[in-house]
Amino acid sequence: MIEILNVSKNFGDKKAVSDLSFNVVEGEILGFLGPNGAGKSTTMNIITGYLSASSGTAKIDGIDILDNPTEAKRKIGFLPEIPPLYPEMTVKEYLSFIYDLKDCRFPREQHLKEICDVVKIGDVYKRMIKNLSKGYRQRVGIAQALIGNPKVLIFDEPTIGLDPKQIIEIRNLIKMLGREHTVILSTHILPEVQAVCDRIVVINKGKLVANEKTEDLILAVEGSRKLVAKIVGPEADVLKMLKATGGVRYAEILGKRDTDSISYLIESEDKVDVRKSLFYSLAKNGWPLVGLEGMELNLEDIFIRLIDKEKNEQGKRKRGLKQG
Amino acid sequence: MIAIYKRELKAYFLTPIGYIFCGMYLAVSGLAFADTTLLEQSTSSLPTYFLYMMAIFAILIPLLTMKLFAEDRKSRTEQVLLTAPVSLTGMIMGKYFAALTVFAATFLVNSFNFVLLFQYGSPNTASIFSNILGLFLIGCAFIAIGAFLSALTENQLIAAVTSIGSIAAILVVSFVADKIGVQWVRVVLKWFSIINRYAPFTNQQLDITAIVYFFSLSAVFLFLTVRVYEKRRWS
Structure with missing residues (x-):
């Protein structure tokens, strides 16, 4: 659906994006991940x-954005980082303007009403945009992207600056939109892509770092998984059992948090999920497991790991060349 | 293009700027008109009125054009315009014609002042019409210049000040040209001078070369505006 081939972009001497290639297949929600200044917005x-x-091509549904911009743009709904709203217009006037701008052929009233229902802005439909809260503005921005029912939706950090409740609502909305559209979602928040995306493209300093299925990427970078388990039972025995469970590399007592349970940190071997065997061993001994949490890696960890991994591979390749 | 035209036109009157432009235009031009015709009790200084109007344009037209592109760039709303299925030329023409419409409507209303003259005497109709046409074309060219300068910045104040300065310079250049000793410089400046081009209209002639000149002036600056956007996309 979207093909990015060897795209580079220079701003003067600075390379914002260099030789970036990836594809997005139809119906996929692609997470576009990278630290601030990685070139996410530029790519979008x-x-x-x-x-x-500066070089390379971007194709939408087989149409080159440079050869036939009008047709290509018709297939895209775009929510930029800052929603492009006119504060002095009402929501109705604004959406009606976008409808005309995109030269839509659907029945106007019905189409706008459907979109308002989807993004839940019906109750502010007649209010001026400058009087809306940030959450509503973001929704109007999404509504704007949906007008004309484009095949591809591109959202540039849609949840930035929203409160936790709004973030969850917007995420669910994007997930729902992903059923009928191809979506690119840029973010620098890891749980967001985990929650929403099928596949993740990671870029750093304008270069592709990873392009993998969400589960694979998470597993690949996590390597060994860290878990925190709350278990009720005799401290020493539980620890001994944990260490003996297959796949566990390391275990330690974190301390008493609740009245009767004790927290343990468990580190598993690479790419092994120990949760099931953990559950059965505890059940066999009659020690109730009252809590189990994965320690979340933050984005910085992932980047450091991905970039280190890349450096190591490059190093190996270089060494390999020398030997060859 | 039509969507952008309609929005821009509406935006002039959603904000005070459209009302300020119309009000100031009619008030100041009314004063100038009264001073040069009614109070003089003759139409002999009508050419002075048209010169006044050009000077008034230098200040008022930038008011109309300063926000055209600078505002969209500053508030990032240009992203929705430039990623919509509309050509660059379409977007720029839509905005240009919106400013032109506000100007033309005010201009038309203001032109009814001349009806008064027929109440008190028998002015030269041909002269009045050729002057009005010339002045209108000059206004169109000034709007194109203002639009171009608005596309160069995201600061409306800078757009306004540079437009006032540029338009004033274009007007003054013909007076300066007379005082320049070097002949070829004088000839070139006079060729470009709007006031020199305007002279035939004062003498009730419809000078085709002048009409073409004014149209080309608008076209060149609109073309340059398109180029500004093209260039920004590539750099």
Whole structure:
């Protein structure tokens, strides 16, 4: 659906994006992950035709954005980092303007009403945009992208600056939209992509770092998984049993948190899920497991690991060349 | 293009700027008109009125054009315009014609001042019409210049000040040209001078070269505006 081929973009001497290639297949929700300044927005601006790439091509549904920009743009709904809203207009006027701008052929009233229902802005439909809260503005921004029912939706950090409840609502909305559209979602929040995306593309300093299925990527970077388990039972025996469970590399007591249970930190071997065997061993001994949490890796950890991994591989390749 | 035109036109009157432009235009031009015709009790200084109007344009037209592109760029709303299935030329023409419509409507209303003259005497109709046409074309060209300068910045104040300065310079250049000793510089400046081009209209002639000149001036600056956007996309 979306093909990015060897795209580079220079701003003067600075390389914002260099030689980036990836594809998004139809119906997929792609997470576009990277630290601030990695080139996420630049790439999205290139896909949507707001910027032109210094070299390389971007195709939407087989149409090159440079060869036939009008047709390509018709297939895209774009929510930029800052929602492009006119504060002096009402929501109704604004959406009606976008409807005209995109030259839609659907029945106007019905189409706008459907979109308002989807993004839940019906109750502010007649209010001025400058009087809306940030959450509502973001929704109007999403509504704007949905007008014309484009095949591809591109959201640039749609949950930034929202409160936790709004973040969850917007995520669910995007998940729902992903059933009928191909979506690219950029973010620098890891749980967001885990919750929403089928596949993740990670870039750093304008370069592709990873392009993998969400589960694979999480597993690959986590390597050994760290768990915190709350178990009721005799401290020493439980610890001994934990260490003896297959796949566990390391275990330690974190301390008493609740009145009767004790928290343990468990580190598993690479790419092994110990949760099931853990459950059965505890059940056999009659020690109730009252809590089990994965220690979440944050984005910084992932980057450090991914980038280290890449460096190591490069190093290996170089050494390999020398030997060859 | 039509969607952008309609929105821009509406935006002039959703914010005070459209009302300020119309009000100031009618008030100041009314004063100038009264001073040069009614109070003079003759139409002999009508050319002075048209010169006044050009000077008034230098200040008022930037008011109309300063926000055209600078505002969208600052508030990032241009992203929705530039990623919509609309050509660059379409977007720029839509905005240009919106400013032109506000100007033309005010201009038309203001032109009814001349009806008064027929109450008190028998002014030269041909002269009035050719002057009005010339002044209108100059206004169109000034809007294109203002639009171009608005596309260069995201600061509306800078857009306004540079537009006032540029338009004033274009007007003053013909007076300066007379005082320049070097002949070729003088000839070139006079060729470009709007006031020199305007002279035939004062003498009730519809000078085709002048009409073409004013149209080209608008076209060149609109073309440059498109180029500004093209360039920004590539750099």
